Amino acid sequence: MADEPRQTLLKKDYHENCPGCKVDQLKELKTGLPMRELIRDFNIAKREEDIGYYSGYVGSAFMVGRALTSVFWGLVADRYGRKPVIIMGTITVVIFNTLFGLSVNFWMAIATRFLLGSLNGLLGPIKAYAVEIFREEYQALGLSIVSTAWGIGLVIGPALGGFLAQPAEKYPNIFSKESLFGRFPYFLPCLSVSIFAMGVTIASFWLPETLHKHSKNNKSRDELYDALEAAQESCTKEITQKDEVRELASNESLLKNWPLMSSIIIYCIFSLHDMAYTEIFSLWAVSPRKLGGLSYSTQDVGEILAISGFSLLVFQLPLYPYVERLLGPVLSIPLLQSYPFTAMLSGLTLSLSINCASILKNVLSESIVTGLFILQNKAVDQHQRGAANGIAMTAMSLFKAFGPAGGGSLFSWAEKRQDASFLPGEQMVFFILNVVEAIGVLMTFKPFLAQRNA
Template sequence: MVASPKSSPAGAEPSRERSAPGLGDENVLVDETTALLKPGTAIQSTEEIHKDDEKPLPKFQIMLLCYARAMEPLAFFSIFPYVSQMVQENGNVADTDVGFYSGLIESLFSVTQAMVMVLWGRAADRFGRKRVLVLSMIGVTVPTGLFGMAKSIQQMIMFRCLAGIFAGPIVTIRTMIAEHSTPKTQARAFSWFAFSGNLGMFFGPLMGGALANPAAQYPGIFGDIAFFKNYPYALSSLVVALVGSTAVVSSALFVEETLEKTPTPESNGEEAGAHSLSQSTMSTRDLLTSPGVGSALYIYGNLMVLAFAFTAIVPVFWFTPIKFGGYGFTPLQISLMMGLNGAAQATWLLLVFPPLERRIGSKGVIRLCGYAYPAFFMLLPMGNVLLRRGTDASVNAFWIFMPTVLVLGCGVSMSFTAIQLLVNDVSPSPRVLGTLNALALTCMSLLRAVCPASFTSLFAIGAGTQLAGGYAIWILLALLATPLSYVVRYLPDRKKAHKRQNSQDN
């Protein structure tokens, strides 16, 4: 809406002291009725905003990025099945020391990532997403392939740290998916992003265990090959590196740059130009103090603690004997339950989350998950209560109750995708989106290095002392999940603001 111009005082001469911004003509007369922008200046109208919102999701680009995204968890988890045996063989260490070195090597990947994540985010913001993606993918792939040929613990540590240093792919891919998406399509895009990460977590240990020491596992095929006898873990790491190489090639050839497509404030005059410059050169401290950023990062960290704690505890909990508060599952039963867990998460992420997010928003999803988390954690030990009764009726009830709780409880995994959307929403400028994602992922890497060992130790202490009947760890997790539904209220609701602006414009 344009206000009616005021009439100039009688006899007043139009001012010649300054020219209208953007006109570039010092001889143009400027008064109160002069337009501030010259005809043809690019301004995004409401119709253009609606048009941007209706842009279809570039499925091929999202597919390529999700394929590249699977490489990071594939590289991280693929060594888990054989790293302990490899440590013992390469270091000739005592059985009691194997766990220490294995945990150290597993954690160093995440610790190194945390040290360099922000640097990769700033590089992506400055030099372009695709360039950083391809370079860092190469950097992850090469040391991952060499890891299986390490012949000492020092070499294992070196290759693991080198892979962690090139932490650019996950930062860049998150940012590129956000830039390919609109408010209407980002929920679906990040559902596929999360699903691809789960695939990497699933296939990583599977490939690592199936391909380790092939001369012994498959003597008919590899038994006569001296290389695989001298380097029994090379095949596993080389296959993972081969997958990474295909992701490098597909990213280099087909992935499109998104940074240059990102809308930035137009430099219509000195004030707008300064605003654009300040946003693109924002310091980390300024970014952290921007509205909503601190709350979003807190929620992100809280969710990662719950995720890593649950992922580390639940296999041990399932294996722990019934009298100590577990389920007493066999390895086969644990594998089946892990498969059910993965299938349930995929269903929630791909089928339920996109329409639910459109209906109640990302904040609504996290608030809903914040209420569900404590209930889910407190229901898990109820299965042990049924098993401790030991009757046929209670055991049959357990096999109905436990899978149902697991499938429904996996709905809390939607919160991981929802918080990614909220992190994107609170970014003060598209020019710092890579840096903001890097800060979130730095938090994730540090927690991934610390949480699994910490919470499994707490679970062991609780089971050993039978504190709260052996259920103390679940009470702790329920308490840790409690603040989620409260803190999310402090985040700006961009979706509602967008709808409100549209209704006002119409």
Template sequence: MDEEAPTIASYVEGCPGCAMERKKASNKGIPYKELFFVAITTIASALPISSLFPFLYFMIEDLHVAKNEQDIGLYAGLLGASYFVGRFLASLFWGMVADRIGRKPIIVFSVISVVIFNTLFGLSVKYWMAITTRFLLGALNGMLAPIKAYSIEICRPEHHALGLSIVNKYKPYFYIKPTQQYPNIFHNKSIFGRFPYLLPCLCISLFAAIVLVSCIWLPETLHMHKNIYSEVEMSSDSRAPQTEDIHPDKSLYKNWPLMSSITAYCVFTLHDTAYSEILSLWTVSDRKYGGLSFSSKEIGQVLAVAGAGLIVYQLFIYRPIYTFLGCVNSCRAASALSIPLIAAYPFMTHLSGFKLGLALYFAAIVKASLGPQSQRGAANGIAATAMSFFKAIGPVGAGALFSWAQKRQHATFFPGDQMVFFILNVVQCIGLVFTFKPFLAISEHYDLK
């Protein structure tokens, strides 16, 4: 729901939130500078999540924890989930802290945690170390809730869709095992020979360190005074916001339109996370198990192209679609289009060469663009907590499902990986159903379109 800016009479000198409101009132254009900072800090936060999937299968192999090849998916799922378990336990806390001390300190602290723990993850030589560093990275990276609030607070209402689309997700990927892929550059006895997964993690950490320096120019947006809402409420200006929706004493848990939208979004999040892991595991698994026998480099290329397609979609296509259809209808359309797309994946094993590449790249780009798009601190803290819980379930469930499916290659009903993509579609259908009444409650003043 869009909110009007406070009236001029309600501005308080020295308050960073009011300074931002003044800036928005005087400049009706898109805040490109602020959105740029949102984009790069979001990338720094999101890269450790998405960059794991292309090499997860190979990392589990090298850590020697799986007893056989079919069990790799289960251990990969547990490792993929550890980040989201940490985020689930801490998201609400970080959202509340961001509402108390400001958005910027939490964002800065989160970037610092990426620099430290993402590097330590790349140095993992034991499964327990990999699990622990991923868990701490998720728990200490509290950026998700405040950055969504921040992306809204720096934009006028007409630009909120663009601000949220910037936050959504980016998926650049880097190559692993550099001593094998680039023996002329990286020697076997170098640090990258001993730690084959350090290079992608180190690249991300270096990028996060650069982003950390850029946070100096990141403006604060939180209102640093207690009575602004009551002041605005007493104002006779007709443009004053309705405190019924934003009063800090109102329980967010009793706001059914909010909670029902979070519920629907969590289902889509569960599906999206499970899909990301399954796609990587499926493409790199052997063809005798229904996979595509891709290398890490090949799946990295597929996911990188899908990420580039997603960026193009968010920058040039998402906003017009959002304006034309509205949030709910655009979500319904994306969900419905995803169903036949996912159903086609297991049949790609019958393709090869150019036809396989064309089909897989097209499907990956379209599916990335159809992923869930997002919904200020505490409210986003609740959403992030619930979403992180479902994201934690996603990799574990996907990994267990993938391992089980590989052991039933000759079953009569949806053999092998056909069962995996069938269950993915079941979850997608449940999410689609949750976007309709009575499951989804729409606020009276919300434009459904």
């Protein structure tokens, strides 16, 4: 036994009923790639327990890169337009997602994920674009489409990674172990995403630019010369001075724009809540019944995530503009507190209950986020919209980076107090989630949440 390679020993320790293995399998469901095997193949983990530790770094590298550069890409979008940043972001996906699939060691994987996050400034400008491409009455629909893209990824991503990763082992008749896909077992799903991103890049060249430079204060040279010739010198100076004052006022620091900052703060609170909830829900679902969990397999959790993602597609496009006025974050509180009691059910009743609850929770969360997107984009003028969304993305990325770690730690602590007299076990977990949710709800009222006067 002592002479066996360390990698072989690690593989022998892997089994479905191991709690650590289940946790890492859950990460695979979220990333779309078998992260556990990926880290193992890099031969950097000395023990089986260390694999989750290293996979966390790979997972967070993208978020750190995005947090560092979102404001910069927002400023670029305000200066040069939304379209160039969108095209640059999709090209970045093509290049660095492909390189990630070709990673030969842990540090190459970290670097490619970090660069993918740093050079991909898509989300902020896309939110600005979604607001600007629609008339005001359809802006909720435009931003709900952005949220729908997440639902599509939630459905397609895990399935793509599960079917296409390690093709030489799964489809030996098509892919040999000596081929490129045999030597790089995680290259095929990455390549598939890159090919799709290339198609999106090409299609993006036909997108109309929404950041227009031909406003009243930014006329063409010919129009400006005509205006100067027609106007008297004194009137021209007066108009110029008024324009400068208006421009100076509109360029006031975004950090002093309370309608913007209040909506971003609330957005961060709910983002933290959603990330912690996602982590806790997955851990709770695979926990044994004796600890208050559901004893689900990772495949069961994957099915719930896929169904919830598909529900967003159904909800966001046809229903969100109508439901937006009727639903609010308050409904999430009693829903979450009912989760621990759901574990008392079994069979078909449990399956229906947990799927319905998960669908409703995701629908409510997307309603909250889309509403905050609208407030953020209405709080600034068009020429500041990219930077405003960049600030929101930076703050959200930092909070989302803390969410999984905080949620995992909270869940581990709660499992150790099964015999507590006050809110034992998972009841305490969902109670604390509801406290965070309640704080976010209170912030949605005046005077904290302000709206910009038209």
